[in-house]
Amino acid sequence: MADNSVDYSALMRQALDGDAQAYATLLNETSRLLRPYLVKRLFSGNEVDDVLQEILISIHKARHTYDGTRPYKPWAYAIAKFRLHDHLRSHYSDNLHDAEDIDALENSLPENVTKNEFLYESISGEVEKLPEKQATILRMMHQEGYTAKEVAEKIGMKESAVKVAAHRAYKVLREKLER
Amino acid sequence: MENIEQLVATLSKDVTPVKSAPHPYVLSLKWLAIASAYLIVSFAFSGFRPDLANAMQNPWFVAELVLLFVLFITTAIAAAVLSFPDMHQKRNMAYGPLWVAGLFVLMILFAWLADSPSTPLPMHSLACTVSIILFSLPPFVATFYALRKLASTHLRLSSSIAVLFALSTGAIWERLHEQNDSIIHVIEWHYLPILACSVLGLWLGKKLLKW
Numbered sequence: 001m002a003d004n005s006v007d008y009s010a011l012m013r014q015a016l017d018g019d020a021q022a023y024a025t026l027l028n029e030t031s032r033l034l035r036p037y038l039v040k041r042l043f044s045g046n047e048v049d050d051v052l053q054e055i056l057i058s059i060h061k062a063r064h065t066y067d068g069t070r071p072y073k074p075w076a077y078a079i080a081k082f083r084l085h086d087h088l089r090s091h092y093s094d095n096l097h098d099a100e101d102i103d104a105l106e107n108s109l110p111e112n113v114t115k116n117e118f119l120y121e122s123i124s125g126e127v128e129k130l131p132e133k134q135a136t137i138l139r140m141m142h143q144e145g146y147t148a149k150e151v152a153e154k155i156g157m158k159e160s161a162v163k164v165a166a167h168r169a170y171k172v173l174r175e176k177l178e179r
Numbered sequence: 180m181e182n183i184e185q186l187v188a189t190l191s192k193d194v195t196p197v198k199s200a201p202h203p204y205v206l207s208l209k210w211l212a213i214a215s216a217y218l219i220v221s222f223a224f225s226g227f228r229p230d231l232a233n234a235m236q237n238p239w240f241v242a243e244l245v246l247l248f249v250l251f252i253t254t255a256i257a258a259a260v261l262s263f264p265d266m267h268q269k270r271n272m273a274y275g276p277l278w279v280a281g282l283f284v285l286m287i288l289f290a291w292l293a294d295s296p297s298t299p300l301p302m303h304s305l306a307c308t309v310s311i312i313l314f315s316l317p318p319f320v321a322t323f324y325a326l327r328k329l330a331s332t333h334l335r336l337s338s339s340i341a342v343l344f345a346l347s348t349g350a351i352w353e354r355l356h357e358q359n360d361s362i363i364h365v366i367e368w369h370y371l372p373i374l375a376c377s378v379l380g381l382w383l384g385k386k387l388l389k390w
Contacts, residue, residue: 016197024191031183053186060190061390062330065263067199078265082332 008033008072016068027056033073034080041084044156047091054083126176127169134169137162200329203259203267210255210325214318214348221314221352228358237360239290246283247351253279254344258322261337262329273333276340287370291362298361307353307364308372315349323387331388338384339377346373 006029014022031052038048058079066075127138136155140146148166152159200206234240253275260266260273322341331337350369359365 015191015194016199018194018196020191020194023194024187027187027190028184031187049182052183056183056186056190058330058390062264064197065200065330067202070265070268074268075263075265078332079330082264 008076009068009070012063012066012072013068016063016066027059030059030076031056034076037077037080038084041088047087047156051084051087054087055080058083123173123177126173130169130172134165134172137165138169141166200263203256203263203269203272206262206325207252207255207259210259210318210322210344211252213321214251214255214344217317218348218352222355225352225356227355230358231355234360239286239293239362240360242286243290243365244351244354246279246286247347247354250276250279250283251344251347251351254340254347258326258337258341258344261333261340262326262331264330264332266333273336273340276343280343287362287366291366294362297363300361300364301357301359304364304368307357307359307368310357311346311349311353311369311373312376313349314352315345318348319345326388327390330390331384334384334388335381336384338388339380342380342383343373343377346376 008026008029011022011026011029015026034052034055035048038051042048042051059076062079066072124143127135129135130138133155137151140151140154141148146154148162149159151157152162155162157165201209228234257273257276260269266273319342322345323338326337326341350373353369354365
């Protein structure tokens with residue numbers, strides 16, 4: 001929980017004067033202040049951390065727009081809300097994109113879409129060349145032994161989306177290996 | 180959590196003193212002063228409409244000019260306020276131009292009803308729209324340049340209001356320069372294009388003011 005006794009405005013004034021210690025304290029306190037706000041609105045811990053990082057970077061970029069004479073919290077929350085909406089907008093547009101693909105693919109997916117039919121080590125070089133999301137999914141499923149459901153929970157995606165991403169990755173790998 | 184700690188360490192490590200952005204009122208005064216100087220210099224070259232003294236006898240023309248100036252001032256203040264993430268905690272100022280614009284529309288409507296029999300339309304048409312837009316380009320560029328240095332969290336509204344500020348400069352110049360009393364012409368070729376450009380400004384904000 002955020003400490004009510006923290007004087008954010010004073011810390012920001014000191015930070016604007018170049019006090020690194022005050023700035024670090026301010027950013028830490030701000031992340032403590034904003035974390036519960038994000039936890040309520042986001043789905044996974046990773047997402048909360050990602051958005052919180054975005055917000056702290058934005059606070060850093062916009063710190064010249066705070067003069068220390070007005071309350072700090074509305075200023076910080078305005079930035080947090082702005083970045084959160086940005087994130088949700090891109091998240092939902094990604095999901096929508098995936099959803100269309102899932103509709104198209106779901107019926108044609110084989111039952112054993114995630115079944116391990118190869119030695120991961122033998123193709124790990126090719127896996128690393130895949131887009132980051134696909135590489136992460138294959139690594140988790142075939143190197144670390146997670147099921148598609150567990151991967152979905154860990155990276156905050158739907159199970160069907162994980163399966164589709166894995167299916168696409170296999171297709172790319174198959175094409176590469178058959179060449 | 181580790182990432183957050185690392186990020187905080189990185190951001191705070193090389194922090195240097197930062198000069199705070201000017202208060203939005205100071206910022207808007209600066210913009211108004213520059214735009215006014217631009218108007219004065221332009222009138223020095225182009226001159227006022229020859230029948231300005233006569234036109235000032237028409238209360239609707241005076242009301243239109245007064246509201247245009249009020250719009251010019253309130254849009255400058257609102258654009259400055261909106262360029263701060265928290266609107267400098269002056270929410271009412273940010274939405275001020277919407278009230279003025281509403282009043283302006285009402286006034287134009289009454290002026291139109293009062294224009295009976297209708298004043299003859301001038302020979303030109305699109306030339307006015309083009310003049311207003313071209314005249315408004317320098318204030319548009321200068322305002323957006325200033326806005327990009329700040330951090331608006333209302334990109335669309337901020338941009339639309341800034342466009343309205345620039346175009347109100349152009350509209351003032353056109354009304355005081357062009358010899359025309361037809362309210363229909365003014366609605367059709369001055370104010371409707373300004374409204375359209377302000378709507379375009381909503382889209383422009385996402386492109387130009389992103390940070």
